[in-house]
Amino acid sequence: MGNNNITPNSARILAMAGKGGTGKTTLSALLVRYLVENSLVPVLCVDADANANLNELLGLEVEKTLGEIRDAMKTETPPGMTKNEYMEMQINQAIIETKGFDLLVMGQPEGPGCYCMANSILAQVMEGLAKSYRYMLVDNEAGMEHLSRLNLRDIDTLFVISDPSSRGVLTAARIADLTKALQVSVRQKVLIVNRVPAQIPEALSSQIEEAVAKTDLTFGGYVPASSQLFEYEVQQRPLLDLPASTDAVKAAFEIFSRFIPKED
Numbered sequence: 666m667g668n669n670n671i672t673p674n675s676a677r678i679l680a681m682a683g684k685g686g687t688g689k690t691t692l693s694a695l696l697v698r699y700l701v702e703n704s705l706v707p708v709l710c711v712d713a714d715a716n717a718n719l720n721e722l723l724g725l726e727v728e729k730t731l732g733e734i735r736d737a738m739k740t741e742t743p744p745g746m747t748k749n750e751y752m753e754m755q756i757n758q759a760i761i762e763t764k765g766f767d768l769l770v771m772g773q774p775e776g777p778g779c780y781c782m783a784n785s786i787l788a789q790v791m792e793g794l795a796k797s798y799r800y801m802l803v804d805n806e807a808g809m810e811h812l813s814r815l816n817l818r819d820i821d822t823l824f825v826i827s828d829p830s831s832r833g834v835l836t837a838a839r840i841a842d843l844t845k846a847l848q849v850s851v852r853q854k855v856l857i858v859n860r861v862p863a864q865i866p867e868a869l870s871s872q873i874e875e876a877v878a879k880t881d882l883t884f885g886g887y888v889p890a891s892s893q894l895f896e897y898e899v900q901q902r903p904l905l906d907l908p909a910s911t912d913a914v915k916a917a918f919e920i921f922s923r924f925i926p927k928e929d
């Protein structure tokens with residue numbers, strides 16, 4: 666098998682990137698829904714943002730985070746098992762299981778000091794976990810360090826989310842280039858411009874064309890600003906309950922279907 670991590674029985678990794686507030690977590694929730702509705706399961710969602718909130722959009726309560734487990738690993742003595750076995754057990758307990766998908770929350774370790782060992786065990790456990798899922802979806806924070814920390818070096822699809830602004834699109838292009846320095850391989854990078862108005866200014870579409878021309882980004886499409894989505898957000902309702910007819914849901918699903926085929 667050599668160095669190639671992609672084996673037929675290992676999850677395809679999907680990841681979100683983009684600056685804060687562009688809609689990564691929102692689109693993660695919609696992507697989970699897309700995967701589940703199309704039976705592209707089992708899915709493991711990983712909330713890799715320090716200010717974890719994907720669980721809220723999915724309507725789930727979090728009890729334990731990977732950060733807390735890594736903290737505990739520094740002081741707790743595993744009862745009659747190796748640290749590896751102990752951490753694996755803890756991580757399995759931290760996975761929130763629902764009917765269609767599972768969720769694991771990274772959080773942040775609180776304590777000072779070195780987490781090298783905990784991180785290397787974590788990377789091993791993630792590799793093992795990947796074998797039990799068809800898709801693994803990582804909701805990132807702005808940077809992408811988590812991908813390498815989790816040892817996710819073979820990304821199938823990286824969705825780069827931008828707001829509808831010229832600087833937003835430039836930032837998206839910069840983020841697309843970041844993966845090179847991180848030594849992760851990405852099969853396809855897809856730009857999604859989110860929260861767009863009904864009329865898209867011509868200047869914006871030419872900026873998108875430019876960004877796509879000078880990077881390895883593919884333009885996925887636009888997702889409209891949605892008053893229904895906004896309504897659900899302020900009422901703290903899970904996005905899994907948004908009507909399928911919602912414009913933003915339809916647009917997101919149409920984009921996903923072009924990059925994550927329904928039958929494979």
Ligand SMILES: Nc1ncnc2c1ncn2[C@@H]1O[C@H](COP(=O)(O)OP(=O)(O)O)[C@@H](O)[C@H]1O
Pocket residue numbers: 683684685686687688689690691692859860861888889890891892894895898913
């Ligand atoms: N298409 C959209 N229409 C309306 N509101 C949106 C849309 N996409 C995202 N939002 C809102 O924008 C805010 C930021 O989105 P979020 O997904 O949390 O961004 P990120 O995870 O990139 O920081 C949230 O309040 C969310 O409800």
Ligand SMILES: [Mg+2]
Pocket residue numbers: 689690691714
């Ligand atoms: Mg977020």
